Amino acid sequence: MTLDLDAYLERIGHAGPVRADLETLNALHEAHVNAVPFENLDVHAGRPVMFSLEAAFDEIVTRRRGGWCYEMNAVFGWALGEIGFEVMRLSAGVRREALGDEALGNHLALLVRLGRDYLADVGFGSSQVHAIALDEGVSDHSPVRMALAKVDDGYWRLHEGGPGATFSYDFRTEPADEALLAERHAWQITDPNSIFCKTLTAKVRRGTRYFILRGRMLETQMPGRSTQQISDTPEELASVLDEVFGLEEPELETLWPKICARHRQLFPHAARDGAG
Template structure:
């Protein structure tokens, strides 16, 4: 595990120091270079939280990953540089589904002049570190904000041309056993959204690109453009062209992707 290889993977060519300009630059570089993706879950391949396994997948093999991998790798790199980093246990859409969601997301806190929320594993909505304070800003095409809610929780919310999407967390060291259990559940349980549907996302400047099942969506500040993928070959091409992912085995997923799309959309497909 070489820090220089990670920095090369994300396209960062500076001399990293444990300061805010470096943190901002690393966050932007990682968010735009490494896609969020659940291809291994779809292919029934185990996803590890072990740092060396994450490094081998995301750096050596130039793949993407989900929050446990992306923020796990970012946290390792930041500590190597000398940052004060803590792992935080979060719950995506806890506001709708309750405390059972806790542990289904890993994010980071970095302490500098003040604490910052660092998260390169939520699909690319957060472009730069966000001060851990009640505030909001535009990370185009998203509007993002942090708010305080009952029970000592923070709520991170993103919104762009659709309903808000959020996760809740406490500013306290993560329950690592809970994170590990949720990581396992999300890989294997029939009700897991990552088992049920293929998801790949990436930010490119102020544009956000997503493949969700058969649908390729490109979103910017003006609006969204959606295209229905017509074949397994189109899926492979879309992953290569939009995310620089070479995973030809996803062709085997095409029948299940089509079946899922038909079940969700029927005649609207």
């Protein structure tokens, strides 16, 4: 299939100039996470998910759905390259701090070189809004903070939530091990122990509002506060997917018992247990 940069820019709603500079990089980054939801509906439902740029472009641009890191950052990195940015794919490891090197390759991130190095990542749950200069410190992605720190073994660690936050990923500033990425991609879409197979997930930004769906639970994070909403029926969850994320899940009725069982594991003290 033909990959069309103009179609991608229309998909994310970017009508401004496209130059290989930091202003454009940040504008594209923010537009992407506000327009394209991070989601794993295909993985959760057991539908085929291909490890290829063409498949990711078809999913995100042509069919106007969302994606996860391997899809989101594949398309974003390709678009940046078409514009003239120097982009390096990174085989990162989410929760490497706890899991060790076996986590490496479970996340695709991007390094963009613009006189200095920047971490770009539209696929880490849509939490990062703009590129982060490769320096130790904290950056604001309201209502989320990110903290970048050096690790003693030569890795960088990005903490979602500020310095020392437990949810993080590690990376080195070297070209991705593409075979490792493909291997970890295959594991995450097939192994029942993979979080992507266990939990239906969708996340998207809307300015400073950050919507996080895990199964039946929708959390809306805003500066200084957050709210939660539980879907009690497949119809209610379908409305959330449509109205908040612009997504449809054709197998929602079939998946509902699995979604309810996972809800009980994730939120054992939730006030309502619904029909599951």
